[in-house]
Amino acid sequence: MQAIAIKPQEVTSLTGISPLWSDWLVEQDLTRLVQHPLLVALARNEVSLASLKTMLIQHSHYSRHFTRYLCALMGQLEHAEDVLALMDNMREEMGVDGQDRITHAELYQRALRVLGVSTADEAALPETAAMARTMLDHCQNSDALVGLAALCLGAEAIVPLIYRPILQALEHKGYGEDVTEFFKLHIEEDEDHALTMLAIMQRLIQGDEKRHALARRIGRELIDCRIAMFDAIWAQSLVVAVAETGHREQASRFSSADFWRVPNRLQARLPERLSHSQVMQASDQHDATFSSQRKHKVHIVDLPSHSISMTLGRLDVTEATRLHRHNYETLIYVIQGEGYSRIGDRNVPWCAGDAFYVPVWAEHQHVNTGGGECVYLACENAPMLQNLGGIALREELGPVHA
Incomplete structure (x- = not known):
């Protein structure tokens, strides 16, 4: 059976995602994601290099299993056409799509090497491990719709929202193609992968609202897992900032417990950015x-x-x-x-x-x-x-x- 062909649409959503996802992803969830303090700080270059490295290491603990997620999902599909459709994604991940490219995993590891870090430098946070475990469990579910919803709605469809701030942070800090290529490729390609999965999901659902609701629920669950992972990374980043600078980063809040931190003199701390060029010409x-x-x-x-x-x-x-x-x-x-x-x-x-x-x-x-x-x-x-x-x-x- 042929999957339904879906074409990308013009982006009109407030979160910057195509309106075709409005029946599948909840705008409130997407807003929580794009307005997460970690992603906002990355986009504005308001995180230290150490915090950026923590983000990339934790993401590696989750994303290095991507081919496992994809293989597990393909094992649940009944139609050869659907398996072949997802094989295109697999070929790109493995670097065997006929364009003489290295694997996406190798691109990511190359970026980590240039940054001087490796996945072994930090253990996976409990929330990161939970994100990876949840994704794999869903992809292994005998109901292929569950795995498709997890991988499509909880990963491929929202990749640009996550990778764009990371790319901006890397470019702000002066890193070149050897570090940024992985993120540029996924921003450009992953919507096509998401649309392929969406077409299969639509055929499996065939207008059944209960099945549609199931897919939406799985998508929300994975977004919640990802936000929990970002919460943990952000909290660790603030701890790192205190250790490095002796004071909390701008995005942190003070409470009664911080009363002892009140200094006896002012100290000028100049942020990296003191100007905003051509305000009305810039697009944000x-x-x-x-x-x-x-x-x-x-x-x-x-x-x-x-x-x-x-x-x-x-x-x-x-x-x-x-x-x-x-x-x-x-x-x-x-x-x-x-x-x-x-x-x-x-x-x-x-x-x-x-x-x-x-x-x-x-x-x-x-x-x-x-x-x-x-x-x-x-x-x-x-x-x-x-x-x-x-x-x-x-x-x-x-x-x-x-």
Whole structure:
């Protein structure tokens, strides 16, 4: 029997994954994944080299068994066509796809050698071992749908979300093709592998909602396992940072137990990144996510400030922001254009060169009434509230302007 052919679709999801996965992967789970502090810190180059090495070693403990997962899964498939379809994936993994490439496992080990580490340097964390064990158990399940869901939804479909931040961290730190090739290959190729598995899954399910729900549940289970693994890696990375620097990394939180850490003098600690070049020209996943939520173009200034945020908002002719409110203060400076802002029960007119204030929790909306694009700079104390315990709030109220 022929599997259903599926073509990749344009990425429109807030998490950067093709919309064809919306019936299989829960957006909330994907958001938890891409917003995990470990992946965010990797993408922003805010982890030490030691922490990056820990991430790669732990991932190796899981991924080095990939051919075992795939072989176990193929052993449960009934149709030769399905086995042959997955053999393409196997040939790429083994480096025997006719392109004279070394195996993916060898590419990964080469990257570790260049970084000066090996899998033997650190034992697998309990959460890493649990991730590998869970994947293998599912791939060995006599119901092939279970293994397909685990390997497709819990690995191949989400690989770009995981490998892209790792690749960014490696490139930030100046590593070349001998280290980055493994991650580039998988970002480019793994969606095709996922689509092959998805086609087989669809044929096995044949519209049975209970079977569909089973596949979704297995996918969620594997994402939960992966997040638990990232939690453990992130916790270990913070421990490593304390040992190396004597203080906690920026992303950690202080509690009552840290009272003894209060110093008697200030010490300047310069982060690696002190500038964000060409803010409005750069394309960023977080910009796309926030712009989609706000229904207009927003560019987030990416700087390591702990108390103040800065964004650039843009409104096309006649465009307005959504009516919204938040529990942090806002100062806005209009760079270009003219319009007004509804703040509470008042309309505040503005034009280029003006600045205005939005109080805490006041409903507000910005409206472009000029003949061209409006551009404004917004400064807010949201990071301060986020660092005080995640108490920053924003509520979207509606799209209509007065």
